[in-house]
Amino acid sequence: MPDADLGAYLGEVARGDQAAFEVVCARAAATVFGVVRSVVRDPFQAEEVCQEVLLEVWRCASRFRPGRGSAMAWVTTIAHRRAVDRVRAERRLAEREQRATAHTIAYDEVAETVQARLDRERVRRCLRSLTELQRESVTLAYYGGYTFREVSGLLGVAEGTVKTRMRDGLIRLRDCLGAGR
Amino acid sequence: MRPRRPEPHTLAGAYALDAVAGTDKVRFERHLASCPACVRELAELREATARLAGAAAAEPPGGLVQRVVASAALTPQLPPVPGPAERWRARLPMGTARRPARPRRALRARLALALAAMFLAVAAASGAIALTTEHQLGAAERRDHQIAQVLTAPDAVMLTARARPQGTATVVMSHRYRSLVLTTAGLPPLPAGHRYQVWLMGPSGDRPAGLLPAAHGGMTGPVIATGLAAGDWIGLTVAPAAGSPRSASAPILMLNLAT
Numbered sequence: 001m002p003d004a005d006l007g008a009y010l011g012e013v014a015r016g017d018q019a020a021f022e023v024v025c026a027r028a029a030a031t032v033f034g035v036v037r038s039v040v041r042d043p044f045q046a047e048e049v050c051q052e053v054l055l056e057v058w059r060c061a062s063r064f065r066p067g068r069g070s071a072m073a074w075v076t077t078i079a080h081r082r083a084v085d086r087v088r089a090e091r092r093l094a095e096r097e098q099r100a101t102a103h104t105i106a107y108d109e110v111a112e113t114v115q116a117r118l119d120r121e122r123v124r125r126c127l128r129s130l131t132e133l134q135r136e137s138v139t140l141a142y143y144g145g146y147t148f149r150e151v152s153g154l155l156g157v158a159e160g161t162v163k164t165r166m167r168d169g170l171i172r173l174r175d176c177l178g179a180g181r
Numbered sequence: 182m183r184p185r186r187p188e189p190h191t192l193a194g195a196y197a198l199d200a201v202a203g204t205d206k207v208r209f210e211r212h213l214a215s216c217p218a219c220v221r222e223l224a225e226l227r228e229a230t231a232r233l234a235g236a237a238a239a240e241p242p243g244g245l246v247q248r249v250v251a252s253a254a255l256t257p258q259l260p261p262v263p264g265p266a267e268r269w270r271a272r273l274p275m276g277t278a279r280r281p282a283r284p285r286r287a288l289r290a291r292l293a294l295a296l297a298a299m300f301l302a303v304a305a306a307s308g309a310i311a312l313t314t315e316h317q318l319g320a321a322e323r324r325d326h327q328i329a330q331v332l333t334a335p336d337a338v339m340l341t342a343r344a345r346p347q348g349t350a351t352v353v354m355s356h357r358y359r360s361l362v363l364t365t366a367g368l369p370p371l372p373a374g375h376r377y378q379v380w381l382m383g384p385s386g387d388r389p390a391g392l393l394p395a396a397h398g399g400m401t402g403p404v405i406a407t408g409l410a411a412g413d414w415i416g417l418t419v420a421p422a423a424g425s426p427r428s429a430s431a432p433i434l435m436l437n438l439a440t
Contacts, residue, residue, distance in 0.1 A: 014261060030238040031237075033240070034237040035233075035238075038237045051245060054246075054249040055249060058256060059257070062259055063259065069228065072231045073228050073230070073231035076231040084199045089414075089437055092414070092435050093434075120236035123232055123233065141198035141200035147202045148198075148200045162195075164194075165194075166194035166195045167192075169194065170197060170229045170230065171194070171226070173229045173232070174225060174226065177228075
């Protein structure tokens with residue numbers, strides 16, 4: 001989808017144009033819903049968060065700066081942040097409810113569902129071009145909603161290493177996706 | 182020479198993935214404010230994460246977009262933060278400008294009014310305003326003034342969260358006043374001798390932040406909590422009627438206040 005268009009529509013939304021907002025929603029809803037659902041998992045909560053995200057796009061459209069990145073990146077940043085907030089609140093609640101229970105996360109389960117969701121071939125191919133540690137760090141953080149410290153615990157790798165792998169992984173991903181566009 | 186510390190720059194990837202939390206996040210955002218190169222890098226990395234989002238795209242449930250568009254019609258929008266171009270344009274004589282300067286104050290006032298109306302409705306419904314003695318009136322007036330200040334703050338943000346097993350909380354927060362105003366709806370009624378207690382929970386520890394008033398029509402009147410610190414969450418617990426100095430029971434709700 002031509003992102004410049006989406007940016008132009010966002011400009012109209014910032015001026016209170018509801019028809020433009022409908023177009024933005026129609027174009028971005030699947031991506032927003034998809035990324036939110038991968039992070040929060042629960043479909044009902046995903047729907048709720050997705051609505052919050054789209055309303056925030058309406059409310060904050062005037063804060064979108066075309067020079068600072070694409071419209072889709074602006075929207076997905078809002079979506080992912082909200083989804084992560086929600087899933088971390090849920091996890092904190094769960095942790096406090098069972099303080100005595102050992103905190104374990106089924107890594108295999110996360111990895112498996114993540115793989116199943118990656119239905120876009122180019123992104124999948126580019127993810128395969130990362131090292132295993134880069135790929136795991138990036139996907140656990142992005143689709144699992146884990147912090148780099150949690151990812152370090154999950155993978156049993158030093159925090160500093162995870163940090164740099166996330167950055168290197170994203171840079172490589174960006175280059176791969178950009179080159180094949 | 183400054184002492185060598187871990188490069189904050191290396192956190193850019195983790196930050197683009199929203200994988201930085203708490204004090205790490207506060208520290209990195211402080212660094213970001215003074216590092217244009219990091220801002221650029223972050224923008225580029227976010228183009229990559231946007232593609233990760235796109236790869237997960239899924240059809241949303243039917244009617245979702247229509248519901249959002251309908252609520253948008255009732256939701257006030259934030260005024261733009263004027264960039265250099267807008268400031269320059271604003272200096273042009275009327276008629277030359279591409280469009281008139283936005284009525285920022287009016288918009289802000291509308292948002293404040295909408296929020297205040299909502300909270301006053303709750304306050305009136307819950308009888309929170311009906312206080313009797315002079316001392317109480319003084320305290321109540323002070324409190325109402327503080328509440329109004331938060332609701333009309335230029336940086337006021339509204340957040341909502343769900344409680345377990347049911348109910349919702351609405352928070353209007355102002356970083357400028359380091360305060361928030363909280364109302365709830367639909368929380369389960371409590372057995373006698375128990376109240377809902379508000380907590381601020383964060384890196385500086387869990388602090389009690391007041392008790393919710395009794396609910397009327399399922400809603401509780403506005404409660405103000407002051408002294409917000411970076412990295413705070415707000416939590417609700419069930420406590421003995423006098424309140425508890427420690428958050429002993431598991432919270433029924435937690436909301437991250439970092440926005």
